[in-house]
Amino acid sequence: MALLPLAEALARVLDSVETTSVEHLPLHLCDERVLAEDLSALRTQPPFDSSAMDGYAVRAEDVFVIGEALRVIGAAPAGTVFNGVVSAGECVRIFTGAPVPAGADSILIQENATRVDDATIKATAPVTRGQHIRQAGLDFRQGDIVLRKGRLLDPAALSLAAACNHAVLPVHRKPRVALLSTGDELRAPGDSLQPGQIIASNAYGVAAIARQAGAEVIDLGIVRDDMPALNAAIAMALRRCDVLITLGGASVGDHDLVRTALAECGVAMNFWKIAMRPGKPTMYGRNDKGVHVLGLPGNPVASFVGAHLFLVPLIAGMTGQEPRARLETAILAAELRENDQRQDYLRATLHEENGRLVAKPFPVQDSSMLSTLAVANCLIVRPPFAPAAIAGDTCRVLRLRN
Numbered sequence: 001m002a003l004l005p006l007a008e009a010l011a012r013v014l015d016s017v018e019t020t021s022v023e024h025l026p027l028h029l030c031d032e033r034v035l036a037e038d039l040s041a042l043r044t045q046p047p048f049d050s051s052a053m054d055g056y057a058v059r060a061e062d063v064f065v066i067g068e069a070l071r072v073i074g075a076a077p078a079g080t081v082f083n084g085v086v087s088a089g090e091c092v093r094i095f096t097g098a099p100v101p102a103g104a105d106s107i108l109i110q111e112n113a114t115r116v117d118d119a120t121i122k123a124t125a126p127v128t129r130g131q132h133i134r135q136a137g138l139d140f141r142q143g144d145i146v147l148r149k150g151r152l153l154d155p156a157a158l159s160l161a162a163a164c165n166h167a168v169l170p171v172h173r174k175p176r177v178a179l180l181s182t183g184d185e186l187r188a189p190g191d192s193l194q195p196g197q198i199i200a201s202n203a204y205g206v207a208a209i210a211r212q213a214g215a216e217v218i219d220l221g222i223v224r225d226d227m228p229a230l231n232a233a234i235a236m237a238l239r240r241c242d243v244l245i246t247l248g249g250a251s252v253g254d255h256d257l258v259r260t261a262l263a264e265c266g267v268a269m270n271f272w273k274i275a276m277r278p279g280k281p282t283m284y285g286r287n288d289k290g291v292h293v294l295g296l297p298g299n300p301v302a303s304f305v306g307a308h309l310f311l312v313p314l315i316a317g318m319t320g321q322e323p324r325a326r327l328e329t330a331i332l333a334a335e336l337r338e339n340d341q342r343q344d345y346l347r348a349t350l351h352e353e354n355g356r357l358v359a360k361p362f363p364v365q366d367s368s369m370l371s372t373l374a375v376a377n378c379l380i381v382r383p384p385f386a387p388a389a390i391a392g393d394t395c396r397v398l399r400l401r402n
């Protein structure tokens with residue numbers, strides 16, 4: 001059976017994505033959310049010509065000649081407006097952020113002034129006209145679009161939104177992702193194990209990937225390889241989420257029942273089995289309520305890679321984020337055999353050497369091995385039928401962490 005090319009599989013997942021509804025949240029809850037509408041400034045910043053330094057507001061022409069005395073006619077701390085006018089031979093004591101008084105056109109920094117007496121200073125260096133003055137609107141003007149719809153609200157975006165006087169932002173609701181681990185052999189971390197049993201670990205990494213991508217996660221625990229139990233768990237899960245992730249039971253064995261159970265619960269399967277390694281038996285479909293269902297294979301690295309490749313872009317699409325280029329170029333530190341029809345994701349370490357990124361794949365790539373996954377900081381992406389490569393060749397990598 002021909003395996004579906006990965007790019008086609010991903011296109012099918014993203015093809016019918018709708019964004020989640022919009023909610024309005026106070027700024028402090030918008031961290032890492034996605035802006036749902038273009039944001040325009042509600043004010044101008046700075047709202048007036050303002051001093052960028054502590055010193056004296058002067059007329060530049062009065063300071064062309066060093067040593068001329070200037071009369072200090074008042075003070076302008078930030079947060080106040082000096083009401084007088086600076087005339088020839090006069091200046092105003094001013095502080096960073098304060099509006100520049102009428103008549104003054106430059107700031108003489110206090111390091112370049114000496115006090116003669118309480119009301120007189122002398123400049124020890126000249127100023128150029130306009131020096132140390134921030135023009136009104138230097139940063140943004142009222143009505144400017146400062147952040148575009150789809151922008152991830154990172155720290156800089158949040159401060160900018162606040163500076164524009166937005167207390168509440170329109171953001172996309174976090175998609176609700178439900179996780180269901182399947183398998184008779186699975187026990188929760190902390191349980192004592194009987195012979196033949198292992199710990200269900202996949203949900204923890206996949207949940208973290210989903211949360212980091214912007215989802216809210218409900219872990220529905222472990223369900224046995226038993227049709228009635230699976231059907232009940234899946235039916236319940238489908239009522240509670242926007243995306244259901246099943247973990248395990250995706251392959252062809254007698255106990256791999258997930259595909260059948262999903263079909264019985266009304267999920268129309270779009271694909272099953274992809275030309276990728278690890279993760280061949282990945283499946284995807286939707287039910288009539290539009291819930292996305294991603295069936296990830298049980299092998300721990302397969303479920304992890306599948307979450308990165310399918311779940312992350314799906315959550316990005318549902319929250320209205322622009323698709324991001326995620327691959328980087330690196331130099332291979334070891335030779336690689338020619339590839340077959342499956343796009344390969346090889347755990348590797350990535351480090352910088354002489355200003356270039358170097359990727360070193362682990363010699364053993366068994367998809368059960370979490371110990372190498374935890375050391376790896378990238379995946380080397382090998383396209384289908386890539387020819388054999390030698391150390392020094394370039395390759396593409398997907399960074400997992402820094």
Ligand SMILES: Nc1nc2c(c(=O)[nH]1)N[C@H]1C(S)=C(S)[C@@H](COP(=O)(O)OP(=O)(O)OC[C@H]3O[C@@H](n4cnc5c(N)ncnc54)[C@H](O)[C@@H]3O)O[C@H]1N2
Nearest residue numbers: 181199200201202247248249250251256280297298299302
């Ligand atoms: N005859 C064939 N056998 C297999 C094929 C195939 O094409 N023909 N594909 C292999 C590939 S590739 C993969 S990947 C696995 C995936 O199979 P399943 O999705 O059915 O996964 P399970 O059989 O349920 O489990 C596989 C493996 O992973 C362990 N596991 C399962 N769930 C978890 C979990 N939540 N946490 C940790 N470990 C888990 C499970 O105990 C098994 O050891 O199928 C191959 N077989």
Ligand code: MOO
Nearest residue numbers: 278279280302367
């Ligand atoms: O996808 Mo499976 O993990 O190739 O072993």
